Amino acid sequence: MKRIKHAKAADQYIHKSAHPKAQHVAAIHLRNKRDRAVTVIDEWEELRETASKIKLHTLSNLHGYLEEFEANAKANGVIIHWAQTGDDLNKIVYELLDERNVPYLVKSKSMLTEECHMNQYLEERGIDVYDTDLGERIVQLAKEPPSHIVVPAMHKTKEEISDLFHKTMNTEKDNVDAKYLTLAARKDLRTKFMNAEAALTGVNFGVAETGTVTIVTNEGNADLGVNKAKLQIHCMGIEKLIPKLNDLSVFLRLLGRSATGQPITTYSSHYHKPKPEGEMHIVIVDNGRSDHLGMEDFWTALKCIRCGACMNTCPVYRSGGGHSYGYTVPGPIGSIITPARDITQYDDLPFASSLCGSCSDVCPVKIDIHGQLLKWREVIVESGQVAKSKSLPMKIGSTVLSKGQWYRLSGWGARKFLNYFPKLANAMVPKWTKGRELPNPPKESFREWYIKNKKNG
Ligand code: SF4
Structure with a gap:
């Protein structure tokens, strides 16, 4: 399907839907919570600096850390797979499920599988997928992509969710009580969890020193799935590695505060080895990341820990909504990683910014987001991809x-x-x-x- 350019999609969103106010209020609320949570930490800037250095070091020595991670994970009894593309990832997961006649998969939030369209791939081959994060479940039932990486259904109002649950789960019509709706989703998912033969999660951090993966959730859904199902699969982008277990303390403090203003995410689960009688697989995915790593001006964007803070603070994201970017990762960070994947398709996104720099200010790993947005504009203009209606006035203005x-x-x-x-x-x-x-x-x-x-x- 042809992607609609950001300006047009945002315009449609602003003028034709009931969402903008809900999204704006929710994002501002998260931004304010983040501000309150970081101002009480005296060493906040020191933590950011440390995290940035750890990530820069890891990305600069990634091949070595990947090998270390693989060797340690294998020693723990974990089976490692390597996927060069999104299709490779989907194929590996499908074969694991198909060989074991698994009828369905319970999945905790994973933007990587969204990026690779795994749900669609598996469902087309007869394997049902149940997203178990509440926000992900809502957008899955609504047949929509997530609009935010931490709060996937941020754009939805309570009324819309009530209507959706009434149609799909037969809840009471027009009951908009958040607790009632959450309990209904919980009850519905519980049967899926209890009978699941396979569970899949994303990965927040892979620790090279121990060969383990760490997953953070607020709902405990990753733990419920993984601990119940015999087959556990974790999908990890190559940039998720950190060298040492001790490094986790830096990132876990930064992530929860930056994402939702919590001192720490409710559940931080560390998976080391298969359960007795169980199987643990980790799929390490590239899908364009190595090429991105080779881009001199843009490789540091791979430091991202997907906290979503740059989205919550961005006036363009808040007004135009997450769907207007047309990619799994929206907002300022999405606007600098998408051109690295496909500059022709996403050449409009670096222009979807006021360049106010607030994204760089809040980024817990100190990515120079607005600097990279500007640099991408330069690259795009020099490659001649900018419409005459934009480049001609700029030339005149420059003269x-x-x-x-x-x-x-x-x-x-x-x-x-x-x-x-x-x-x-x-x-x-x-x-x-x-x-x-x-x-x-x-x-x-x-x-x-x-x-x-x-x-x-
Ligand atoms: S770029 Fe920074 S602020 Fe944005 S999601 Fe990534 S880590 Fe968070």
Whole structure:
């Protein structure tokens, strides 16, 4: 399906749906909670710096840490698989399930499997998938992609969820009580958990030193699935590695606070080896990450620990919604990782930013997000992918701004034009004047005013 460009998708979202207010309020609420949670930590900046250094070091020595992780995991009795692409990942998981005649899979939140469209792949081959994170379950039932990486159903109102549950789970019509709806989902999923033969999770951190994986959830759904099912599968992007178990203390403190303002996520589960009579598989996935790692100006984006803080603080994300980006990871971080995957398809996303820099300020691993957004713009413009309607005015602007007399002449002309033909001037820039009018022009330029007042003064 052809992706709709961000500006158009955001416009549709803002004008045609009931979601924007709910999404905006929820994101601001998370941003405020994050601010309160980090200001009580005196060493917050030190933690960010340490996390950034650990990630930079790991990514710079990734091949060694991957081998160390594999060797230690194998020594623990874990079976390791390597997937170069999303299709490889889906195929590996499908074969594991198919060989054991597993009828369905319980899955805890994994943006990697979303990225690789695993649900669709398995369902097309006759294996049902139940997303067990509440937000993921809501968007799965609604047949929609997640709109946020931590709060997948952020865009949904209680009324919409009530309606959805009424249709899919026969809950009481128009009952919008959050506790009632949560308990209904819990009851529905409980039977799936109790009879599951296979459980799959994403991975927040893979520890090279121990060959173990750490998964954080607030609902305990990863633990319930993995501890009950005989077959456990964990899917991990190559960038999720950290060298030592001790490093986890840095990241777990940063992640919960940045994501939801909690001192720590409710459940931090560490999986070392298979259960007695069980099987534990870890699929290590590349899917474009190695190529991204080789990009001199952009590789540090792989430090991301997927906390979602840059989304909650971004005015463009909050207004336009997560779906408008057309990719699993939306918001500022999505806008710098998507062009690294496919610059032709996602060439609009680096422009979906005000470049205010708030994303970089809140990022717990100190990714220079707005700097990379700007750099991507440069790359895209230089590759000639920008529409003439955008590049031509920029060229004209650049010429005018670089020559004093041209600048003065154009300023004089613009003031006159705005004075004599204000309606026409507003009509000439309809997108700018949709929500506001062009300002009344001053009688003279600052330069003229300055010369006059300098003489007078
Ligand atoms: S880029 Fe930084 S703020 Fe954004 S999701 Fe990743 S870690 Fe969080």
